């Protein structure tokens with residue numbers, strides 16, 4: 001009985017959140033997609049890994065959230081995008097989906113938002129607490145219509161490190177996790193360039209290197225083997241970092 005109430009409550013909240021978004025075609029598409037809620041809700045109710053990362057209070061936010069890895073993207077295209085306030089940035093959703101998406105920053109900001117204050121832990125031995133805002137990746141995936149054969153979400157980034165594109169990936173449990181968001185704001189401000197402007201992933205139950213910055217694309221795949229070095233991420237391919245970087 002209790003479980004049932006949880007389900008009904010979660011669904012009601014989900015539907016009312018969806019009803020608040022405006023009527024333009026991309027939102028219509030997202031909301032229609034969101035109504036096939038089975039997978040996300042199924043996972044959220046405990047058929048996947050549902051542990052939540054700890055969340056903190058505003059007084060615990062670090063005064064400065066340092067940058068790590070790429071601190072900027074040194075391309076003409078990125079300089080132009082920055083000068084335009086990232087108004088023309090697109091995030092693509094491709095691969096094993098029924099509807100490929102190309103979302104603008106305005107689209108991302110107009111979706112139902114989640115704000116969370118979490119601690120970022122880098123393997124290099126530092127941590128910082130920040131408040132992140134953005135839509136849950138699950139909403140975007142529902143709109144795209146993830147096909148049954150998909151097993152991983154791959155995150156494509158605009159930057160290169162040592163000449164190779166940064167990328168990362170997670171399984172669908174982490175992709176649909178409620179704290180997995182596409183963040184466009186840090187501490188209530190647009191994401192600084194240092195921290196991955198205009199969009200970066202937050203994958204809160206995993207180490208820092210999973211949180212792809214300068215996000216340009218999300219690709220649904222059934223295998224990581226054909227991608228780059230085949231280990232599912234930039235550092236996994238090079239330094240032997242674990243692909244599942246749970247904390």
Ligand SMILES: Nc1nc2c(c(=O)[nH]1)N[C@H]1C(S)=C(S)[C@@H](COP(=O)(O)O)O[C@H]1N2
Nearest residue numbers: 066067068069070122157166195208209213
């Ligand atoms: N695109 C991209 N994403 C990235 C990196 C990077 O170099 N490029 N570095 C990773 C590492 S190791 C960490 S700890 C975090 C750092 O995020 P921050 O710069 O906001 O502190 O981003 C991760 N995501």
Ligand SMILES: [Mo]
Nearest residue numbers: 122123208209
């Ligand atoms: Mo890191």
